[in-house]
Amino acid sequence: MSPIAAAVNAWFRAEGRDLPWRRPGFTPWGTLVSEFMLQQTPVARVIPQLEAWLQRWPSPSDLASSPAGDAVRAWARLGYPRRALWLHGAATQIAERHDGVVPRDVDALLSLSGIGDYTARAVAVFAYGERHPVVDTNTRRVIARAIEGQADAAPPNRRDLAAMDSLLPDDDVDARVFNAGMMELGAIVCTARSPRCEVCPIAAQCAWRAAGYPSYDGPRKAVQKKYQGSDRQVRGVVMAELRATHRPVTPAEVRALWPDAAQLDRAIRGLLADGLAVESPDGYQLP
């Protein structure tokens, strides 16, 4: 094992947070649900929702037997409600094609709705102990700094997988710990804004530190558009109303939600197209 991997793993075993999905006996289904929720949503907001979710739907088949709208409502304010729809779809596919058992194979996982490169490998590694490189925003940033000497990661790229793979210890267990450790390091030490290099276990080997912390000069990642007044905000307002109302929301009630009728119309049509809303004779509701 490389000196960096050895240091990361020793640090993670000593300093890693006690999170629900790291508890012994946490199920592959629990891991899958947690990974869906953690896509772009911070840990602190996920934890309470995750526990409630698993209480209600302890297995993929349990979720598959509920209407998709129940999943969207239970998703509450985690954001990106399409993930709830995709998770329900994945549960249905697992029930139908995999006997209700979360698959272990990366390609099988990749074929499920809402599962991409990150989530497929995270489930294979953390739920089943398979050996694969897990690449997320944290591991990409740590590699950019410690290995490449850059202040930040370039936009996501297929080469990220190979970069992580080249650092991965040979042993399955060590590789699993290393994946978790790199993510943890990026999450609580090598953070985006104010890295805590004084407590970093690989500060001595860090290329960025050795180079004197040069500022980032690579391609700029796309700037996130303003949320206030955006179509996304309108979709969020409509979805909040659909979640709160256990009967169809009438067109008149929809019109009262937002002053700009054209923007509202775009939101409704988008939600219908995404399957997050369906039309009934009396208005709109969750699927």
Next chain:
DNA sequence: GATTCGTGGGA
């Protein structure tokens, strides 16, 4: 390959 998709909290 660039865009789109929620929501909330910390700097």
Next chain:
DNA sequence: TTCCCAAGAAT
């Protein structure tokens, strides 16, 4: 206050 960003995926 405003800006940035958070265990991404689909189109």
